[in-house]
Amino acid sequence: MNNNDIVLRVEDIHKSFGGNEVLRGVSFDVRRGETKVFIGPSGTGKSTLLRCINQLTPPDCGNVWLDGEEVTNSGARINYFRQKIGMVFQNFFLFDHLTALKNVELALLKVRGMGKAEAREKALTELRQVGMEDWADHYPAELSGGQAQRVSIARALAMDPDVILFDEPTSALDPELTREVLEVMKKLAREGMTMLVVTHEMGFACSVANEVLFMENGVVAEQGSPDLLLHDPRFTRMKDFIGRIDSRMED
Amino acid sequence: MDVLLILIDWFPYLLSGVAATLGLVLAALVLGLLLGLPMALGQVYGSRPVRWVVSVYVWFFRGLPILVLLFLFWFGIFPGLGLGNLSAFVVGAVVLGLRGAAYQSQIFRGAILSVGEGQMIAARSLGMSRLTAIRSVILPQAMRIALPGWSNEYPNILTDSAVCYAIGVVELLTITSRIVTQTHITMPIYLTAAGIFIILNYGGLKALHRLEKRIAIPGFGTGAM
Numbered sequence: 321m322n323n324n325d326i327v328l329r330v331e332d333i334h335k336s337f338g339g340n341e342v343l344r345g346v347s348f349d350v351r352r353g354e355t356k357v358f359i360g361p362s363g364t365g366k367s368t369l370l371r372c373i374n375q376l377t378p379p380d381c382g383n384v385w386l387d388g389e390e391v392t393n394s395g396a397r398i399n400y401f402r403q404k405i406g407m408v409f410q411n412f413f414l415f416d417h418l419t420a421l422k423n424v425e426l427a428l429l430k431v432r433g434m435g436k437a438e439a440r441e442k443a444l445t446e447l448r449q450v451g452m453e454d455w456a457d458h459y460p461a462e463l464s465g466g467q468a469q470r471v472s473i474a475r476a477l478a479m480d481p482d483v484i485l486f487d488e489p490t491s492a493l494d495p496e497l498t499r500e501v502l503e504v505m506k507k508l509a510r511e512g513m514t515m516l517v518v519t520h521e522m523g524f525a526c527s528v529a530n531e532v533l534f535m536e537n538g539v540v541a542e543q544g545s546p547d548l549l550l551h552d553p554r555f556t557r558m559k560d561f562i563g564r565i566d567s568r569m570e571d
Numbered sequence: 572m573d574v575l576l577i578l579i580d581w582f583p584y585l586l587s588g589v590a591a592t593l594g595l596v597l598a599a600l601v602l603g604l605l606l607g608l609p610m611a612l613g614q615v616y617g618s619r620p621v622r623w624v625v626s627v628y629v630w631f632f633r634g635l636p637i638l639v640l641l642f643l644f645w646f647g648i649f650p651g652l653g654l655g656n657l658s659a660f661v662v663g664a665v666v667l668g669l670r671g672a673a674y675q676s677q678i679f680r681g682a683i684l685s686v687g688e689g690q691m692i693a694a695r696s697l698g699m700s701r702l703t704a705i706r707s708v709i710l711p712q713a714m715r716i717a718l719p720g721w722s723n724e725y726p727n728i729l730t731d732s733a734v735c736y737a738i739g740v741v742e743l744l745t746i747t748s749r750i751v752t753q754t755h756i757t758m759p760i761y762l763t764a765a766g767i768f769i770i771l772n773y774g775g776l777k778a779l780h781r782l783e784k785r786i787a788i789p790g791f792g793t794g795a796m
Binding site: 374376399400401402403406407409411413414415416417426427430431459460461462472475476479 | 687689690692693694695696697698699700703707708711712715788789790791
């Protein structure tokens with residue numbers, strides 16, 4: 321593996337809330353074009369880990385590097401790094417007072433300083449990417465959850481990020497809507513977008529992930545290709561976890 | 572019959588009081604907005620000393636009767652600051668505005684706090700500074716949420732403005748009493764003044780309501796019906 325391929329480096333991230341240590345030293349490297357999927361029980365720090373990467377939650381210690389530049393302790397330059405690290409949220413967090421188009425345009429205008437015509441053009445292109453160009457003039461309240469999530473993916477894409485963090489992007493959606501969002505994410509993965517995805521969708525993990533990181537108690541307990549973690553007898557913990565989910569669903 | 576003729580005679584003079592009253596209300600609303608909005612931002616996003624100063628301000632201006640405030644500023648504070656030659660109209664408008672700012676700040680504060688915290692998180696995740704996020708994402712939503720409550724400030728200040736009579740501002744009530752003194756006709760003239768207050772109230776609220784509808788957006792409960 322060539323070192324230059326590494327776009328994101330996460331080193332020994334620790335984070336406590338009160339006396340509760342949610343992350344106890346998490347490290348990994350992300351190569352350009354790679355999709356990494358984080359799986360694990362609730363409360364094991366997966367979402368906190370994503371927020372530590374773009375400093376929405378500053379870690380207690382540890383470092384994050386994007387393209388060789390340190391993201392942690394970067395002061396006001398954090399706003400530059402956040403443009404390069406897109407984020408998609410479980411509850412979409414679309415700007416409620418703006419149409420789909422304006423949601424995608426806003427940061428182009430206010431952060432990247434683009435002209436109106438150029439920003440509009442770019443926003444429409446991104447909406448087309450996620451199949452939402454016909455809904456450009458609708459407000460978030462008028463969109464289904466799946467549509468809203470696709471717009472929020474377009475909003476992240478518009479900044480031309482080096483990597484996008486997906487924080488349980490389908491957990492608020494029913495199966496039908498989940499599928500339309502996963503389709504968009506699969507397409508992005510195929511097109512070479514670098515993605516870190518926290519999800520419970522095993523099907524997505526198996527078909528798209530280059531690597532699965534199984535997290536438990538604030539550390540990466542198992543790490544490898546989906547095939548390896550699911551079928552190699554040396555790995556048991558993720559299989560146990562999935563078994564527990566399945567049996568719960570059968571109840 | 573005589574009464575009606577006298578009323579018609581004095582009516583233009585009565586209307587001159589309307590201009591002064593509306594001037595007071597408008598000045599007070601604008602001053603209250605210009606001070607109240609930054610105060611709300613300070614109270615939500617400011618440092619501890621800023622929050623403390625705003626709290627003391629709000630406590631002071633909401634805690635004293637309007638008449639006490641008027642006398643304090645008219646007889647004490649403004650002359651003490653070397654501003655003794657300010658007209659009663661200016662003092663009245665400023666006091667109504669300062670007091671309005673205390674109330675308006677709390678309307679805006681509540682509205683800002685009711686914008687979901689995800690809005691700020693999403694804005695910051697795109698690389699917006701806090702200031703840009705407040706300006707482009709939080710405030711446009713907060714102002715829409717605040718408008719119905721803010722509209723209440725209009726009838727409040729309109730009716731409060733009559734108290735400026737006490738420091739000699741020549742507004743609607745002052746002129747009404749002058750006419751009563753001159754003509755010795757009491758009830759018909761006070762009723763006419765009351766009618767004018769009601770019309771001003773109704774007209775202003777109607778206009779504000781129209782504004783609410785104009786800026787309404789699906790998903791925001793600001794009278795979009």
